[in-house]
Amino acid sequence: MASGEYFSTAERLAIHKTIHQAELASRFEISVFVGRSEGSSRAFATQLHNRLAAPARSVLIALDPEAHTIEIVTGGQVRREVADAEVDLVVLEMKSAFAEGDLAGGLRRGITMLAEHRAQR
Template sequence: MSAGDAFTAPERHEIDRAIRDAETVCRYEFSVYVGASEGETGPFAHRLHSTLTAPDRTVLVMVDPAARILEIVTGAEVRRDLDDSEVRLAALSMQTAFAAGDLVGGIKQGVLMLAEHARKPRMLHAGA
């Protein structure tokens, strides 16, 4: 998580916990960046995403609270299980929390919602 100075230690811990829980749920990696973007936010978020260890398997959530901007970038492999409408739904949920002044709660809720949508369905039984 970048720009960690914006959060208290307990808030950082809450966000880190949500990230770990999300990664456990869907087996993809999550990264959260909170801070000002350098230049246009879309290209900036994609540049950040491309620098991650495993970008194809990673979801990046970029929040610029001052500019009230949210970008979610999904890797190629993640997009197999997480479609644009599911990302938009999570973004809407996050924006609602942000508008209510709950930055930490919005991030946690959004990350976990993305993970739930990206979760591969469990096989209940296999054909014989």
């Protein structure tokens, strides 16, 4: 996770714990990038996702706080378990928390929601 100055140490630890719990619950690999996107935020997130060890069963959440963009890229196996509409709901939930100034909490809630959507199937 590239987090720079966006999170305190406690927030980074809480995010890592949330990722670990979500990975155990969903059996997906979850990666988070927080920082400046290069060019198109979607293309940048897709490039990052494609570089992951197991992109087919991975989720990448790319958040650019400066540009106010959120991209969630899901691999083929993940898309069979989590519908695009469910991912859209996750993005809306995260945006709501971010609008209230809760970057870490919104990110953690989004990660948890992705795992919950998988568990409901």
